[in-house]
Structures are given as structure tokens and as C-alpha cells.
Amino acid sequence: MPNTFSKSVSKFVTHTLQLLTGKPTAEEVDMSGRNVIVTGACPNSIGYETAKILASWGATVVVTSIDSIELMESSLRRDLRIIGADEKKITAHILDLCDVDSVNNFTTWYRKNYNDRLHVLVNNAGIHKNILKPREKPPMTKDGFEIHWRTNFLGTFHLTSLLLPILKQSGLESGDARVVNLTSHLHDRVKNKSMFNDDGDYHSWDAYALSKLALIHLTFEIQRRFAKKYNLQSVALHPGSAKTNLTPIEEFEGKIGYLLNQICSTFTSLFLLRPIVGAQTSVMCASKYPLQGGSYYERCEVAKSSDDTKDQDVSKLLWDNSDAWVKTLVKTGRDRHE
Numbered sequence: 001m002p003n004t005f006s007k008s009v010s011k012f013v014t015h016t017l018q019l020l021t022g023k024p025t026a027e028e029v030d031m032s033g034r035n036v037i038v039t040g041a042c043p044n045s046i047g048y049e050t051a052k053i054l055a056s057w058g059a060t061v062v063v064t065s066i067d068s069i070e071l072m073e074s075s076l077r078r079d080l081r082i083i084g085a086d087e088k089k090i091t092a093h094i095l096d097l098c099d100v101d102s103v104n105n106f107t108t109w110y111r112k113n114y115n116d117r118l119h120v121l122v123n124n125a126g127i128h129k130n131i132l133k134p135r136e137k138p139p140m141t142k143d144g145f146e147i148h149w150r151t152n153f154l155g156t157f158h159l160t161s162l163l164l165p166i167l168k169q170s171g172l173e174s175g176d177a178r179v180v181n182l183t184s185h186l187h188d189r190v191k192n193k194s195m196f197n198d199d200g201d202y203h204s205w206d207a208y209a210l211s212k213l214a215l216i217h218l219t220f221e222i223q224r225r226f227a228k229k230y231n232l233q234s235v236a237l238h239p240g241s242a243k244t245n246l247t248p249i250e251e252f253e254g255k256i257g258y259l260l261n262q263i264c265s266t267f268t269s270l271f272l273l274r275p276i277v278g279a280q281t282s283v284m285c286a287s288k289y290p291l292q293g294g295s296y297y298e299r300c301e302v303a304k305s306s307d308d309t310k311d312q313d314v315s316k317l318l319w320d321n322s323d324a325w326v327k328t329l330v331k332t333g334r335d336r337h338e
Ligand SMILES: NC(=O)c1ccc[n+]([C@@H]2O[C@H](COP(=O)([O-])OP(=O)(O)OC[C@H]3O[C@@H](n4cnc5c(N)ncnc54)[C@H](OP(=O)(O)O)[C@@H]3O)[C@@H](O)[C@H]2O)c1
Pocket: 039, 040, 041, 042, 044, 045, 046, 047, 064, 065, 066, 067, 068, 095, 096, 097, 098, 123, 124, 125, 126, 127, 128, 151, 155, 182, 183, 184, 185, 238, 239, 240, 241, 242, 243, 244, 245, 246, 247, 278
């Protein structure tokens, strides 16, 4: 208990410092010649700011949205124009991590249009449903999974595994490729065993935390498998608590709901980081050279992830299970990549 209390105090203090100072910030790095994918970069999000900064530093950036790429691309290009950067550095494309065909189509399109070169994959897209109604279970995905697990972990695993061949190739050619996974400090509210056994007691924060815990395992496993041989570094990070679109407005309905939305919006603006501040650790992990792969980052520096994330047997088991799932997609003819 005292340990939990001191952890909460420490999280509160670091958050307040970041909120008040906007620091730390990532130091500018020349990113020319680097191809980057940032998944999930809608306006007012951490991904949006991450993509914008990396493109303004010279990277060629592809951003993704489930269905609204026009607005995303035009806003990002306008922002780049305003700061005098090359707006053509950013292109948006459709990607729904929960849809096997969408992930296939995206990776096929990317490989064809970017000559099989990918230096940095920022797995930023993610959801956290029912934040204020955590006992209410959101609908399962159409292929029958809990939605946080399917989107934040399985979808990310699927995308990453399809892009691994070109990440490895680009790591060999350039000496430095990266997978940057957006996780959360909330991963420490759940234990490894809950990833394999559903106790039936649903809580959306736990579901979210499990998907992020799994993503940290994925991060460490990629590092163990591919860092030495392919120069492929893999890191996980917590961006800080930022005011983005993570809590959809439909959380509250009706007239009272409208009022609650207004109150919450004002409150969160005062107490949460701006997306650009939340993007700093992602930007740093995508750009700083050299980077300490196989690590978990917060506030632009290596931080301690939970003890459960260090269990290599669990990382391997998760990898094997998820890989076996991806192979079932190949068998059913829905995934045509080698
Ligand atoms: N904000 C925070 O305080 C906080 C704290 C810890 C961790 N994080 C993590 O940081 C990352 C970015 O979050 P954010 O706060 O910037 O959230 P956000 O504003 O809600 O942005 C999330 C992005 O993910 C995309 N996305 C959602 N479901 C998807 C799917 N099925 N397939 C593909 N893309 C999908 C969204 O796509 P559309 O553009 O199509 O809507 C959106 O662009 C997330 O992984 C989140 O878990 C955030």
C-alpha cells in the first residue's frame, strides 16, 4: 500500500511539472532520408503532433486514420506550410487495425509506394473506451475479440509483423530502424496472468491496461529477436496524460450529458498536457540517436516498467500465440504477405 501511494505521488508530481513547464522536449534531429509511419494521427492527438514534428525535421511521414484521411492530411500539410516546411513530406492513408483486409491493403500500398523502406514505425493508434463507465463492456469486435485487446495489441501486432521484413531490411541498410510503441503507465494496474485468463469481472481500465502490458511485452520481444541481427531497436513509452480525443464525446448523452461534457472539457484542459507536450517522448524515441532499445520511456528518458513486463517467458508466449493467430489469417487467405 505505501508503495502504491508513493508511486501515485511520484506520478502526480512528474505530471504537474510537465504540465507547468511543457518540458522535457525532444531535441531536433535531422530526419532527412528517414521513412516513418505514425498510426492514428487525427487532429488534436499525440500522433498528429508526432507526425508534424518529424516531418518538419525532414522525415517522410505516412499517417493513418480509420476513415478520415482528407482532413488529417490537409490539416497537417497546412501546419507544415505555416512553419515553412515541405508539406509533401506527409501523406495520409486509411488503416483500421481491427480489420484484417485494411491492414493488408495498407501494408501492400506502403511497400509499393515507399520502395520497401521503413525506418521508424510509431505504433501510436489506440483506444480507451468507457473511461467513465468502466463496468460497461463495449461491444466485441466483429471477429469476436475484446475491443482494447484487438485494437491496441492484436491489430498492432498484425501490422508490425507485416512490416517487419522491411523494418529489418531498412535496419540492415541504414544501421538503424525502430519500432516505437505507445503504451501507458496504466500497464502496471494489471498482472500477466490476466492476459491469459478472463476472470469475467470487466473493467475497461483493466482491459486497456492489459492491451498496453501486452504491447510492452511485444516491444521487448522484438528487441530480443531482431536488435542485434538487424539493427532494429524497439521501445515502449508512456506519453504522459494528455487531452486528446481518447475520451469520445459520446461518453455523455442528453442535456445533462452536454453540461457534463462542458465541465469535463474545462477541467481536463486545466489538468492534462497539450498533445504537443504528450508527443515529445514519441518524437524523441523516433529520432534520437543512439537510442537505448528494449526500454520503456517516460518524459523523454528511460523509466521503470512493471516487474511483470520483465518476464521473458510471458513475452515469448504472447509472441507465439499472436504469431499463430496472424498465421491463421494467412491460412484463410486474408493475409497475402510472406
Ligand atoms: N492521451 C493520453 O493521456 C494517453 C496516455 C497514455 C497513453 N496514450 C496512448 O497514446 C496513443 C495516442 O492516443 P491519443 O491520446 O492521441 O488518442 P486519440 O486522440 O484518440 O488518437 C487515437 C488515434 O488512434 C486511431 N485509432 C483508433 N482506433 C483505431 C483502429 N481500429 N485502427 C486504426 N487507428 C485507430 C484514431 O483514428 P481516427 O483518426 O480514425 O479516429 C486516432 O487517430 C494511444 O495509443 C493511447 O493509448 C495516451
